[in-house]
Amino acid sequence: MQGPVMEFWYEFASPYSYLAVMRVEKAAQTAGVRLAWRPFLLGPVFLALGWNDSPFNIYPPKGRYMWRDMERSAAKYALPFRLPSRFPRNGLLAARVALLGAGEGWVGAFSRAAMTANFAEDKDIGDPAVIADLLQRMNLPAAELLARAGSEENKLALRRQTEQATEAGLFGAPSFIAGKELFWGNDRLDDALAWACQAGAAEGGVPG
Amino acid sequence: MQGPVMEFWYEFASPYSYLAVMRVEKAAQTAGVRLAWRPFLLGPVFLALGWNDSPFNIYPPKGRYMWRDMERSAAKYALPFRLPSRFPRNGLLAARVALLGAGEGWVGAFSRAAMTANFAEDKDIGDPAVIADLLQRMNLPAAELLARAGSEENKLALRRQTEQATEAGLFGAPSFIAGKELFWGNDRLDDALAWACQAGAAEGGVPG
Numbered sequence: 185m186q187g188p189v190m191e192f193w194y195e196f197a198s199p200y201s202y203l204a205v206m207r208v209e210k211a212a213q214t215a216g217v218r219l220a221w222r223p224f225l226l227g228p229v230f231l232a233l234g235w236n237d238s239p240f241n242i243y244p245p246k247g248r249y250m251w252r253d254m255e256r257s258a259a260k261y262a263l264p265f266r267l268p269s270r271f272p273r274n275g276l277l278a279a280r281v282a283l284l285g286a287g288e289g290w291v292g293a294f295s296r297a298a299m300t301a302n303f304a305e306d307k308d309i310g311d312p313a314v315i316a317d318l319l320q321r322m323n324l325p326a327a328e329l330l331a332r333a334g335s336e337e338n339k340l341a342l343r344r345q346t347e348q349a350t351e352a353g354l355f356g357a358p359s360f361i362a363g364k365e366l367f368w369g370n371d372r373l374d375d376a377l378a379w380a381c382q383a384g385a386a387e388g389g390v391p392g
Numbered sequence: 393m394q395g396p397v398m399e400f401w402y403e404f405a406s407p408y409s410y411l412a413v414m415r416v417e418k419a420a421q422t423a424g425v426r427l428a429w430r431p432f433l434l435g436p437v438f439l440a441l442g443w444n445d446s447p448f449n450i451y452p453p454k455g456r457y458m459w460r461d462m463e464r465s466a467a468k469y470a471l472p473f474r475l476p477s478r479f480p481r482n483g484l485l486a487a488r489v490a491l492l493g494a495g496e497g498w499v500g501a502f503s504r505a506a507m508t509a510n511f512a513e514d515k516d517i518g519d520p521a522v523i524a525d526l527l528q529r530m531n532l533p534a535a536e537l538l539a540r541a542g543s544e545e546n547k548l549a550l551r552r553q554t555e556q557a558t559e560a561g562l563f564g565a566p567s568f569i570a571g572k573e574l575f576w577g578n579d580r581l582d583d584a585l586a587w588a589c590q591a592g593a594a595e596g597g598v599p600g
Contacts, residue, residue: 233451243441245563249576256573256583355453365464368457371579375464 188384189218190376191361193354194295195226196275196282197238199254202303204358204370206263209292215377217362217384221291223282224346225275226357232350238272254303257370264304273302274310276342280333281315283342293322396592397426398584399569401562402503403434404483404490405446407462408578410511412566414471416581417500423585425570425592429499431490432554433483434565440558446480462511465578472512481510482518484550488541489523491550501530 192208194201212219230239240247251267258265278298285291297318301307307314312330319326332338349359353366360367360376363383367376400416402409420427438447448455459475466473486506493499505526509515515522520538527534540546557567561574568575568584571591575584 233453243563245441245561248561249563249574252574253576260583353453353456355451355457366457366460368461369579371577375468 187218188216188362188380189220190380191220191222193222193224193349193357193359193361195224195357196278196295196298196302196309197272198226198275198357199240199250199271199303200370201358202299203254203257203261203263204373205295205299207261207370208358208373211373211377215381217377217380219292221282221286221295222345222349223279223286223291223295223342224349224354224357225279225342228346229350229354229356233355241271264300266304266306268302269306270308273308276310277312277315277330277333278309280338280342281319281329283338283345284329284332290322290324294318294324297322395424395426396570396588397428398588399428399430401430401432401557401560401565401567401569403432403565404486404503404506404510404517405480406434406483406565407448407458407479407511409566410507411462411465411469411471412578412581413503413507415469415578419581419585423589425585425588427500429490429494429503430553430557431487431494431499431503431550432557432562432565433487433550436554437558437562437564441563449479472508474512474514476510477514478516481516484518485520485523485538485541486517488546488550489527489537491546491553492537492540498530498532502526502532505530 190212192204194205208219226238230236235242238247240250255265282291282295282298285294298309298315301314301318302309309315316326316330319329352361354368356368358368358370358373360372362376362380363386365376365379365383367373367379398420400412400420402413416427434446438444443450446455448458462473463475486503490499490503490506493502506517506523509522509526510517517523524534524538527537560569562576564576566576566578566581568580570584570588571594573584573587573591575581575587
């Protein structure tokens with residue numbers, strides 16, 4: 185498979201990742217860019233920067249602004265949004281499940297469902313029952329997937345992916361990597377897709 | 393004077409404020425929005441958040457990303473950009489001078505000139521000789537303006553404006569206030585202008 189490709193790095197606890205997850209597949213299709221879904225954990229990335237909590241909690245004016253900006257942005261994209269009663273929620277289980285889905289073709293649908301649960305339905309995505317319910321509604325074998333999500337192999341795979349995030353210079357989510365360029369933030373989705381097209385054309389296609 | 397109005401808050405040491413300063417006047421004219429230029433100092437705002445330096449210096453991955461993003465963004469807007477040899481530069485004098493210009497009709501031209509000096513010509517805008525040169529090239533009385541910029545009255549006015557920034561919930565620059573809504577970042581300029589138009593229409597115009 186040839187053609188432009190873009191890595192999409194996101195965290196299930198991250199509000200702006202919600203906006204990007206809901207938009208990215210359609211936007212990439214329109215741009216003719218193949219998506220590489222890269223769920224990862226912001227916690228270790230933030231710890232490396234000296235933060236033991238979300239910066240939106242550590243810096244209250246930033247947090248107040250972000251929630252209002254989320255309301256406005258969700259309205260702009262016609263996405264449902266409800267202020268979560270707990271923030272940040274634990275995105276570990278959802279990320280482990282999404283990592284399985286990335287190899288099996290259902291990562292997009294699962295990611296949208298889990299993000300919607302967290303940011304539109306105020307459900308605790310750290311609760312295995314909530315994730316199992318999402319998988320069942322997708323007609324996927326929930327019990328089997330939860331078991332595989334918690335396997336040593338899959339836990340290690342997510343740990344490696346999170347380490348790769350730091351190595352790639354990521355410091356927040358969502359982030360996009362197109363060619364060798366890093367783009368940070370839901371606001372940069374279109375720029376990143378344009379860069380991927382340009383880089384793909386310049387390199388005569390990227391092996392897939 | 394009636395019609396929609398938008399407050400534009402910026403700091404002369406701030407890279408993304410450079411992008412906004414260069415774009416805001418034309419964008420506001422096109423949108424039919426009157427601009428209220430609000431130069432202020434980020435230093436005290438950052439101190440209140442616990443930062444004694446730019447977060448781009450405190451968090452190296454953020455800083456590395458920002459400079460690359462500035463290069464790309466400047467290219468996108470067809471603006472000149474040169475990596476400053478010192479960051480952040482002291483924007484105090486430029487802000488004091490801009491505050492005078494805000495009452496006398498030349499704040500836009502001066503702000504663009506000082507921002508260009510800092511971010512496209514690598515000049516030290518903290519040096520009174522550099523600011524004097526910019527004013528002279530605008531056919532303004534440089535010596536007189538520098539004296540007035542350093543008057544107790546004007547120093548106090550900038551201090552008050554910076555306090556107002558914190559009171560309005562600002563935590564970074566550039567920021568925009570339209571109606572009672574705060575928008576943060578060069579990326580939000582168009583959203584803020586659209587909000588100003590909407591708010592202006594809803595309120596039947598804002599006294600000017």
